[in-house]
Structures are given as structure tokens and as C-alpha cells.
Amino acid sequence: MGAGWGFPKGRGALERWLEAERGQLPLWLPIAFGGGITAWFVLDDARQWAGFLLAALGLALLGAILPGRAGRALLVAGLLLAAGCGSIWWRAQSVSAPVLARPEVVAFDADVVRVDALTARGLVRLVLAPVARADLPPKLRVNVEAGAVPAGMAAGARVTLRARLVPPPGPSVPGAYDFRRVAWFDGIGATGKALDGIRLRRAPARPGQDLRAALSAHIESRLPSSAGxxxxxxxxxDEGAISEADSEAMRRAGLAHLLSVSGLHVTAVTGAAMLVVLRLLALSPWLALRVRLPLVAAAAGALAAIGYTWLTGGQVPTIRSCVAALLVLVALSLGREALTLRLVAAGAMVVLLLWPESLAGPSFQLSFTAVAAIVALHESPHMRRWFEAREEGLARRIARGAGSLLLTGILVELALMPIGLFHFHKGGVYGAVANIVAIPLTTFVVMPLEALALIADLVGAGAPFWWLTGKAMALLLWIAHAVADAPGSVAALPVMPAGAFAAMVAGGLWIGLWRTRVRMLGLVPLCIGALWAAITPGPDLLITGDGRHAALRMADGSFALLRDRAGDFTRQVLSENGGVEADALAALADSADARCSPDLCVVEVVRGGRHWRIAATRSAYPVAWRQLVAVCAASDVVVSERRLPRACHPRWLRLDRGNLTQTGGTAVSFADGSVRRVRNRGRHPWLDPPTVEPPFSAAKGDRR
Structure with missing residues (x-):
């Protein structure tokens, strides 16, 4: 008989282990809270959510009954699991807002909530609040051609426009980005594009108050193209002026984090403010003797962090970094160690309490994983002994510092790889090497030069500093393109099962957060998850939710598109989820295995030791009824953007407009016969939201 709760020997071993790890137990508080949030996203409906809450409270009750540290751990874990599930459930209901029922063309008046210039795309993105229109969602997002935006456009203005609006789209295919969920928590009920010029009916109450937009425009006027x-x-x-080619190079090189205002940028601004204030105040002997200058410098750093967060739009990643910076400053003020895993856990807990939905997004996962990996590595006694400062020659100090940066970069890349592959289906391989140069270049050269240029512009002397900034930017972009274009620079994975991702996350947390030898048990789920992800076959056929576009894996592993004129966004989605580069997508009509007319394609592939025949319509024009029925009977899978005749009976799958409307985008693997669909049976609020729609005349865009 094994030892358990009823056997003192088993309880004693568990208690001794928890006692040895007592300093690490607080690190699991945000993990337990996040576990409750994750359960709400994974489970389907209110009945299952309520069941999870009862189970978590039951776990807490069990912990209250059991003695010792283990009982207290169960009690706290159960309460936090329930609190996490309850918080995201409440949050999802509290942001509830109606969504547009179907695509419409509407003319309306609206107040401008936010203006984002997408200079590289020649667009301006507006977040609008329709005025006196109960038949429209309370908040919309509309793209406008840059030339059609009137002068004086800023938050607070009132405009008149005519736009084609659509409900926020869900994922095109399984595993793709779910904008519908993100829009729900942002309160956006429709997106679209303005069809005509926008008329400014009322200027903002305080013209010129949008400091962020004005500063972006000023910087972009000093530096051309992507450098600006x-x-x-x-x-x-504001990333709107970065070209898609340069942005993609930054992503492939593992440098995309430099473009998103986060910990690196907030830390640089905070540290610079503290250094300047401390050095200036130290010039006064009277102040140096009578005032705690580090405390004053910390207060200045806090003000700089808060001001920078406000200036950059107050986005969740920036606020998250600001909270972490403030916690560091508090620790410094109290004489505590500045960067610890407890501090990281506290920052994560604050963010999850305020925005529990952020846990599901890659931004939260990437940023906190990176910081936690860095801190955990440098808290390791082995790392401290190896890389601690010591009396040695300059060459050895440089080599030791470079080794520390390289090891840190490699660890961060390994820690972030599963997240990048799960969300984006690809990850940079050489990011650790690129960041060794790019991070110091950005932190100690680019940002200080840019700050000096902006300050010098106040007296009209910024040109030399802008020239130097441009040269530094050119070097940064050269590094990005050189790394991105290197052979094997990107690891691609077409699909990662959620279970495999969860296993790797659990294993990584177990290894990183415990300190005794038991942490090595985390290698088991970590390796299982990695192996599971590696052996999971990619899809052989991807079909978008409207049935218009399909991508088929050919014998050489490449993908071929049903329609030659698929847009850039569609090509990107299909290539990412197929695990290939977008420029590697060929036309199905050019394949020797396909027989295509302008209206219909039939192709045969061999998978799993058998032949599969796939038929797909390519246009909205009808195919002769008898011919179509005969093609259906001779095919295993039939795909169409329109409803097929009732007499169309393929041997396995019929994916026409009627079926795809119910299931959404579909991924098919012939080898194991699996079919994955976007739409499940869940009752999350964004899947079945309250809807509104304008009357017929307004929907046609008629002005009242």
C-alpha cells in the first residue's frame, strides 16, 4: 500500500518539500488565478463554468479540512481557481455590447474615439461611436483612405460618413487569429471601410490635444519610410508607418518586440529619467547631504513611466510594463532586491485582475514568459557564480558579458518558441544572436539619439541628431533583413494541438518556478508536449469559412491555391496555418494533378496509402446540374462557396455554403481522417452575441 494523505510518512515528505519550497509558493498565485481564466476559455458554456467553480470551491474546502502547509496550499489554489474563472466570466458579461447582425452599407454620424494613422498602407483607422443610432453597435472601427480624411481629424471630432460595415470576423481557418474575441472585449461591434469622403461636422473641443498623433507626425516628417x-x-x-516588408523582417529576425512598446522601452525611459535626475540633483552638495536622492530619482522615474504610458496610448502591454516598472521602483525605495520572480508574479497578478482576457493573447504570454525566463536564469546560483562581477581584464569582462547576453537570448528564444509556434505557426531561429546587437543598439543608441533630436527640435537644432538616428535605424533594419533572409531563419509548424501547448507551458512553469530537484519532473510534460506537437500531422486541405478560398497540400509539401487572385491577407492566413511561406503558394490550376476550368477544379492526391479526389467550384457561375452531380459522386470532398444541389453526395465531406456557415473554416488531414472546424458548440458571448441591424433604407446608405 502506498503512502498518501492517511499515512504520516507520505504527509511528512510532502510537508518537508513544501517547507523547502516555501519561498516559491507565492509565485504560483497568478498561475492558479490564470488557471481559472484558462478553464473559462476552454470550457463551453455556463453549465460547465458553474461546474468548474463548484469543483474549485470543493478543492478549497478540502484544503480547509486537511492539516499543514499542503492543506493551506489547496485552500488558496481552490479559491484562486474559482476567482479566476469568476473574474473572466464577469468581465465578458460586463463588456457586452451588440454586434452588427450582417454586412451593411450605412450612412451615419459618429463621434471620433481614436485615430490611428497607418501611413505605410495609406490608411487612417478610426474608432467611432455612432450618434443617435440604436440600430448600430455603440463602437465601430472603420478604415479610411488617407487622402479622404479631412484636416483637423482627432479624437472628439464629429463626422459624417458612409461605410460598408461587417460583423467582427472570426478565424478564417482553425488556428488563425480570432479578431471576433478581441473585438468583444474591446467593445467593437463592427468593422469596415469608408466608401466616400468623410465630412467633418464638428472639430474637437480642444484642437491639437492629440499629442500622440502630433508627435508621431513630427517624427515621421524627420525620418522617411520605415525608419520614421x-x-x-x-x-x-504608433507602428503605422512601418512597411509590411520591414515589419515582416523584424518578426522573422525575432526583433518584433522592439516595435511594441513594452518592458524594454518603459525600462529605458524610466532608467534615463532616474539617471538624469540623480546626476543633476547630486550637483548640489546641500541636497546630496539632506535629501534621499535615490528616492527622489525613483519618484521621477515613476512619473516618467506613467507619462510615457499615457503618451503611447495606454495600451495593455504598455500598462503591464508600467506596472512592473512601478513595482521595481517601490522595491528599490524599500531597499529590496529590484528584480525577482515575486515581482514578476505580482505584476502578472495585477494585469490579470484588471484585464483577465489578456491571458489568452500572445502579448501577455510572450512578455511575461520572457521576463520570467530572464529573472529565473539570473536568480540561479550557478548563473550568479559564473556571471557575477569580478576583478579581471577588459577582454574577459567583455567576453563574460557577451556570454551572459547570448545565454540569456538562447533561453528566452527557447521559452518563447512554443508560444510563437502556437499563435503564429512560426518562430525566429536566430533571434538570440540578432538581439545581442539589436537590444543594446535600440536601448543605448537609437532611443537616446531620438530623445536628443526631439529636445534639440525645440530650438530648431535637431537635424544632426535625426541624421544619426536615421543611420542607427538603417543599421537596425539591415540586421533584421540579414537575419530574416538567412537560410533556416524561421521554424514553421502548421498546427499545434492545444493539449501539446498546455503540456509544454506546464512543464516550463514547473521547471522555472521550483528550486528543489523535483523541478526536473517538469521535463516530462515538456518533452511530451514537444513530441506531441512535432508528430501531429499538418492539414492537407484548408478551406476558409466563406468557401471561396482553399489551399491543398501537394506531393512535394507545398500548398496550391484554388483561386489565383487570393488577397494578401488570405494568402498569409493559409500559408501560416499550412506551415509554408506565403510566396511558396502556387496556383492549383497549374498543377499537373489538377483538371481545372474557370468554374470547377478536380484534383487527386495520394495520402495514407490511398487516392483522394477533391472537387471545388472556382466561381459564382453555375455548373451544369448533371455534370456537378456526377463530379460529386466521383469525389471524396467537394468544396463550394454556394449551396450545392441536394443530389450532390460526395463520398466523404460536403463543404458548401450551408455547411460552412455552421462550422466556419475547416482543416482536413487525409492521413488520419481528422476534420477540425473553427466553430464549436461553445456559448462564449462573442459566439452568440446580441445583434442590431439598421432598417432597409439606412442599410442601403440612404441619408435621412
Whole structure:
């Protein structure tokens, strides 16, 4: 008989282990809270959510009954699991707002809530609040051609426009980005594009108050193209002027984090403010002797962090970094160690309490995983002994510092790889090497030069500093493109099961947060998850939710598109989820295995030791009834953007407009016969939201 709760020997061993790890137990508080949030996203409906809450409270009750530290751990874990599930459930209901029922063309008046210039795309993105229109969602997002935006456009203005609006789209295919969920928590009930010019009916109450937009425009006027876009992103968080080619190079090189205002940027601003204030105040002997200058410098750093967060738009990643910076400053003021895993856990807990939905997004996962990996590595006694400062020659100090940066970069890349592959289906391989140069270049060269240029512009002397900033930006972009274009620079994975991702996350947390030898048990789920992800076959056929576009894996592993004229966004989605590069997508009509007319394609592939025949319509024009029925009977899978005749009976799958409307985008693997669909039976609020729709005349865009 084994030892358990009823056997003192088993309880004693568990208690001794928890006692040895007592300093690490607080690190699991946000993990337990996040576990409750995760359960709400994974489970389907209110009945299952309520069941989870009862189970978590039952776990807490069990912990209250059991003695010792283990009982207290169960009690706290159960309460936090229930609190996490309850918080995201409440949050999802509290942001409830109606969504547009179907695509419409509408003319309406609206107040401007936010203005984002997408300079590289020639667009301006507006977040609008329709005025006196109960038949429209309370908040919309509309793209407008840059030339059609009137002068004086800013938050607080009132405009008149005519736009084609659509409900927030869900994922095109399984595993793709779910904008519908993100829009729900942002309160956006429709997106679209303005069809005509926008008329400004009322200027903002205080013209020129949008400091963020004005600063972005000023920076972009000093630096051309993507250099100005990156400089603007560093100062205000506005990435709209960065070209898609440069943005993609930054992502492939593992440098995309430099474009998103987060910990690196907030830390640089906070540290610079503290250094300047401390050095200036130290010039006064009277102040140096009578005032705690580090405390004053910390207060200045806190003000700088808060001001920078406000200037960059107050986005969740920036606020998250600001909270972490403030916690560091509090620790410094109290004489505590500044960077510890407890501090990281406290920051994560604050963010999850305020925005529990952020746990499901890659931004939260990437940023906190990176910081936790760095801190855990440098808290390790082995790392401290190896990389601690010591009396040695300059060359050895440089080599030791470079080794520390390289090891840290490799660890961070390994820690972030599962997250990147799960969300984006690809990850940079050489990011650790690129960041060794790019992070110091950005932190100690680009940002200080840009700050000096902006300050010098106050007296009209910024040109030399802008020239130097441009050269530094050119070097940064050269690094990005050189790394991105290197052979094997990107690891691609078409699909990662959620279970495999969860196993790797659990294993990584177990290894990183415990300190005794038991942490090595985390290698078991970590390796199982990695192996599971590696052996999971990618999809052989991807079909978008409207049935218009399909991508088929060919014998050589490449993908071929049903329609030659698929847009860039569609090509990107299909390539990412297929695990190939977008420029590697060929036309199905050019394949030797396909027989295509302008209206219909039939292709045969061999998978799993058998032949599969796939038929797909390519246009909205009808195919002769008898011919179509005969093709259906001879095919295993039939795909169409329209409803197929009732007499169409393929041997396995019929994916026409009627079926795809119910299931959404579909991924098919012939080898194991699996079919994954976007739409499940869940009752999350964004899947079945309250809807509104304008009357017929307004829907046609008629002005009242």
C-alpha cells in the first residue's frame, strides 16, 4: 500500500518539500488565478463554468479540512481557481455590447474615439461611436483612405460618413487569429471601410490635444519610410508607418518586440529619467547631504513611466510594463532586491485582475514568459557564480558579458518558441544572436539619439541628431533583413494541438518556478508536449469559412491555391496555418494533378496509402446540374462557396455554403481522417452575441 494523505510518512515528505519550497509558493498565485481564466476559455458554456467553480470551491474546502502547509496550499489554489474563472466570466458579461447582425452599407454620424494613422498602407483607422443610432453597435472601427480624411481629424471630432460595415470576423481557418474575441472585449461591434469622403461636422473641443498623433507626425516628417515608423513606434507606440516588408523582417529576425512598446522601452525611459535626475540633483552638495536622492530619482522615474504610458496610448502591454516598472521602483525605495520572480508574479497578478482576457493573447504570454525566463536564469546560483562581477581584464569582462547576453537570448528564444509556434505557426531561429546587437543598439543608441533630436527640435537644432538616428535605424533594419533572409531563419509548424501547448507551458512553469530537484519532473510534460506537437500531422486541405478560398497540400509539401487572385491577407492566413511561406503558394490550376476550368477544379492526391479526389467550384457561375452531380459522386470532398444541389453526395465531406456557415473554416488531414472546424458548440458571448441591424433604407446608405 502506498503512502498518501492517511499515512504520516507520505504527509511528512510532502510537508518537508513544501517547507523547502516555501519561498516559491507565492509565485504560483497568478498561475492558479490564470488557471481559472484558462478553464473559462476552454470550457463551453455556463453549465460547465458553474461546474468548474463548484469543483474549485470543493478543492478549497478540502484544503480547509486537511492539516499543514499542503492543506493551506489547496485552500488558496481552490479559491484562486474559482476567482479566476469568476473574474473572466464577469468581465465578458460586463463588456457586452451588440454586434452588427450582417454586412451593411450605412450612412451615419459618429463621434471620433481614436485615430490611428497607418501611413505605410495609406490608411487612417478610426474608432467611432455612432450618434443617435440604436440600430448600430455603440463602437465601430472603420478604415479610411488617407487622402479622404479631412484636416483637423482627432479624437472628439464629429463626422459624417458612409461605410460598408461587417460583423467582427472570426478565424478564417482553425488556428488563425480570432479578431471576433478581441473585438468583444474591446467593445467593437463592427468593422469596415469608408466608401466616400468623410465630412467633418464638428472639430474637437480642444484642437491639437492629440499629442500622440502630433508627435508621431513630427517624427515621421524627420525620418522617411520605415525608419520614421520605427522611431515613432519607440516614442508613441504608433507602428503605422512601418512597411509590411520591414515589419515582416523584424518578426522573422525575432526583433518584433522592439516595435511594441513594452518592458524594454518603459525600462529605458524610466532608467534615463532616474539617471538624469540623480546626476543633476547630486550637483548640489546641500541636497546630496539632506535629501534621499535615490528616492527622489525613483519618484521621477515613476512619473516618467506613467507619462510615457499615457503618451503611447495606454495600451495593455504598455500598462503591464508600467506596472512592473512601478513595482521595481517601490522595491528599490524599500531597499529590496529590484528584480525577482515575486515581482514578476505580482505584476502578472495585477494585469490579470484588471484585464483577465489578456491571458489568452500572445502579448501577455510572450512578455511575461520572457521576463520570467530572464529573472529565473539570473536568480540561479550557478548563473550568479559564473556571471557575477569580478576583478579581471577588459577582454574577459567583455567576453563574460557577451556570454551572459547570448545565454540569456538562447533561453528566452527557447521559452518563447512554443508560444510563437502556437499563435503564429512560426518562430525566429536566430533571434538570440540578432538581439545581442539589436537590444543594446535600440536601448543605448537609437532611443537616446531620438530623445536628443526631439529636445534639440525645440530650438530648431535637431537635424544632426535625426541624421544619426536615421543611420542607427538603417543599421537596425539591415540586421533584421540579414537575419530574416538567412537560410533556416524561421521554424514553421502548421498546427499545434492545444493539449501539446498546455503540456509544454506546464512543464516550463514547473521547471522555472521550483528550486528543489523535483523541478526536473517538469521535463516530462515538456518533452511530451514537444513530441506531441512535432508528430501531429499538418492539414492537407484548408478551406476558409466563406468557401471561396482553399489551399491543398501537394506531393512535394507545398500548398496550391484554388483561386489565383487570393488577397494578401488570405494568402498569409493559409500559408501560416499550412506551415509554408506565403510566396511558396502556387496556383492549383497549374498543377499537373489538377483538371481545372474557370468554374470547377478536380484534383487527386495520394495520402495514407490511398487516392483522394477533391472537387471545388472556382466561381459564382453555375455548373451544369448533371455534370456537378456526377463530379460529386466521383469525389471524396467537394468544396463550394454556394449551396450545392441536394443530389450532390460526395463520398466523404460536403463543404458548401450551408455547411460552412455552421462550422466556419475547416482543416482536413487525409492521413488520419481528422476534420477540425473553427466553430464549436461553445456559448462564449462573442459566439452568440446580441445583434442590431439598421432598417432597409439606412442599410442601403440612404441619408435621412
Amino acid at each position: 515608423g520605427i522611431a515613432s513606434a519607440l516614442a508613441t507606440g
